């Protein structure tokens with residue numbers, strides 16, 4: 001289906017519910033297709049072993065009324081605690097200051113060079 005998120009690629013999904021029972025945040029660890037993975041790493045000029053960094057932290061979304069409370073760091077930290085394998089990558093827009101702050105707080109480091117995707121510029125982060 002066009003626009004499908006490919007949720008079957010999720011390895012771990014996290015949901016955070018607010019006190020009133022409404023959904024406040026989601027995040028996931030997922031395994032991208034080999035083609036998507038090599039495309040990202042190639043475009044960012046990052047060379048890592050084919051078996052490394054195969055898991056992606058993504059689909060991080062905080063409902064607007066719940067932003068500014070570090071919920072994304074909390075939910076991502078819980079996801080990472082559930083993943084025994086070390087090598088994890090993430091991408092974010094170069095101008096997404098909050099997400100870059102969150103990734104750095106989680107121990108990710110920026111690698112390679114920014115690359116264009118549609119009308120955005122993305123950067124790759126790795127966590128060893």
Ligand SMILES: CC(C)(COP(=O)(O)OP(=O)(O)OC[C@H]1O[C@@H](n2cnc3c(N)ncnc32)[C@H](O)[C@@H]1OP(=O)(O)O)[C@@H](O)C(=O)NCCC(=O)NCCS
Pocket residue numbers: 059060061062063066067068069070071072073091092093096097098099101102
């Ligand atoms: C990006 C996003 C996940 C961050 O959510 P959040 O948990 O509410 O993040 P916060 O606003 O609490 O900010 C996280 C950090 O970024 C910092 N930050 C936010 N905006 C900033 C800015 N303009 N300049 C500098 N630092 C900034 C915050 O101060 C905070 O750092 P701290 O913990 O040291 O105080 C959320 O804005 C979101 O869902 N955005 C839309 C979807 C998205 O972009 N997802 C990421 C896709 S890769």
